[in-house]
Amino acid sequence: MKPAIFFLPGEGHSNGPGHPEGLRRLNTLDHLFRRLAAEGKVTLSDQWKEDPESxxxxxxxPHLQQYLEGLLSFPFPSGGIARLDPDTGFSLGSLSAIQATASAISTLLQSRQQAGGLYFLAERPPGHHALSGRAMGFCxxxxTAAIxxxxxxxxxxxxxxxxxxxxxHGNGTEEILRGRDRFLFISTHQYPFYPGTGSGRxxxxxxxxxxxxxxPLAEGTDDSAYHKILREQVLPRLERFRPTDLVVSAGFDAHREDPLGGLLLTEETYHVIGNSIRKLDCRFIASVLEGGYNLEALSRSVEAYLNGIGS
Ligand SMILES: [Zn+2]
Structure with a gap:
C-alpha cells in the first residue's frame, strides 16, 4: 500500500525568528513528497474540506473545552507573536494552521471507518508535548492523542x-491517554532530557x-543499539497487544545530525522502523510528524521511513 500524504505546512504559524520549528521544515518536505509522488511511491491527498466544526x-x-475556547479567543498583541510557554509561539496564523489540521484529521478518521488505510500527516505545529490543558515544547x-x-x-x-x-518523550500523549482501555503507549526517547519525563517509572x-x-535511551545511542531495543522490547509488546490501529508520533530528531537531540540514529533506523510497522498488519496506520530540525536529515529520514512503511 502507498502512504497517502496529508500536507499541512501551517504557513501562518510562527514561533518567531531563529526558532528551529519553522516553515522551512515543511517546505523541504514539500519537495520530497512531490518527488515521491512522481516516482509513484506516495499519493498526495487533497481530499479534505475546511470544516470549522472539526x-x-x-x-x-483529549483537550479540555476551556483550553480550546481560550485558544479561539486568545488576545493577541497587535501584529506580534504571543508565547504559550517559553518555547512555543502563538501567532495570528497559528489557529488557522490548527484548524486545517483538525479538518484533515476529521477526514482521515472518516476514511478509517470506511477503509482503514496508511497515512502520513505532515503538519505544523507538532503535537506530542501538548497536555490536555496546556501548550508545551513547540506543541x-x-x-496523535486526538487521533x-x-x-x-x-x-x-x-x-x-x-x-x-x-x-x-511524548509526555502529552501519555498524560492524555494514560489508563485508557484497549490502549498501549510506547515511547523511545533520550533520557534524561527534555521534557524530563519518561524514565520508565x-x-x-x-x-x-x-x-x-x-x-529511556542514553545519550549516544546508535543504530545497532536501537535495533536491539526495537527487536527485543518494542515489537514483542506490540505483537502481544495486537493493535487494530497504530498512530505514530514520527519525530526525526533522534537523527545523529539533528541539532537538538543527542542520539546517533541514521535514516537506516527509520527505514527499519517503517518496515517493522508494515509487518504488524494493522488496518489503519497514521503517522504524525513531530520533531526533526536538520532539514537535510529530516528529508532523508522521512523518505527512508516512507519507503519502509509502504510496499
Ligand atoms: Zn522532538
Missing part, C-alpha cells in the same frame, strides 16, 4: 497503539499488553 470534534476530549494541540482518542471513542472494537520515536503492563512502555 476543531472541537477532533480536539475536545499547541496533540494530534487515538477519537478512534477509541468511535469504535468499541478498536485496539489502539501509539508508537512515539521522537528524541523527546510510570510503565504499566496489563495481561493483553495495554499500558505504558517508556524506554
Amino acid at each position: 476543531f472541537f470534534r477532533v480536539y475536545e476530549g 499547541i494541540v496533540n494530534h 487515538a482518542w477519537n478512534i477509541l471513542r468511535q469504535d468499541p472494537e478498536a485496539r489502539v497503539a501509539v508508537l512515539d520515536f521522537d528524541v523527546h 510510570d510503565n504499566s503492563d496489563r495481561p493483553r499488553g495495554e499500558g505504558i512502555l517508556d524506554i
Whole structure:
C-alpha cells in the first residue's frame, strides 16, 4: 500500500525568528513528497474540506473545552507573536494552521471507518508535548492523542497503539491517554532530557499488553543499539497487544545530525522502523510528524521511513 500524504505546512504559524520549528521544515518536505509522488511511491491527498466544526470534534476530549475556547479567543498583541510557554509561539496564523489540521484529521478518521488505510500527516505545529490543558515544547494541540482518542471513542472494537520515536518523550500523549482501555503507549526517547519525563517509572503492563512502555535511551545511542531495543522490547509488546490501529508520533530528531537531540540514529533506523510497522498488519496506520530540525536529515529520514512503511 502507498502512504497517502496529508500536507499541512501551517504557513501562518510562527514561533518567531531563529526558532528551529519553522516553515522551512515543511517546505523541504514539500519537495520530497512531490518527488515521491512522481516516482509513484506516495499519493498526495487533497481530499479534505475546511470544516470549522472539526476543531472541537477532533480536539475536545483529549483537550479540555476551556483550553480550546481560550485558544479561539486568545488576545493577541497587535501584529506580534504571543508565547504559550517559553518555547512555543502563538501567532495570528497559528489557529488557522490548527484548524486545517483538525479538518484533515476529521477526514482521515472518516476514511478509517470506511477503509482503514496508511497515512502520513505532515503538519505544523507538532503535537506530542501538548497536555490536555496546556501548550508545551513547540506543541499547541496533540494530534496523535486526538487521533487515538477519537478512534477509541468511535469504535468499541478498536485496539489502539501509539508508537512515539521522537528524541523527546511524548509526555502529552501519555498524560492524555494514560489508563485508557484497549490502549498501549510506547515511547523511545533520550533520557534524561527534555521534557524530563519518561524514565520508565510510570510503565504499566496489563495481561493483553495495554499500558505504558517508556524506554529511556542514553545519550549516544546508535543504530545497532536501537535495533536491539526495537527487536527485543518494542515489537514483542506490540505483537502481544495486537493493535487494530497504530498512530505514530514520527519525530526525526533522534537523527545523529539533528541539532537538538543527542542520539546517533541514521535514516537506516527509520527505514527499519517503517518496515517493522508494515509487518504488524494493522488496518489503519497514521503517522504524525513531530520533531526533526536538520532539514537535510529530516528529508532523508522521512523518505527512508516512507519507503519502509509502504510496499
Ligand atoms: Zn522532538
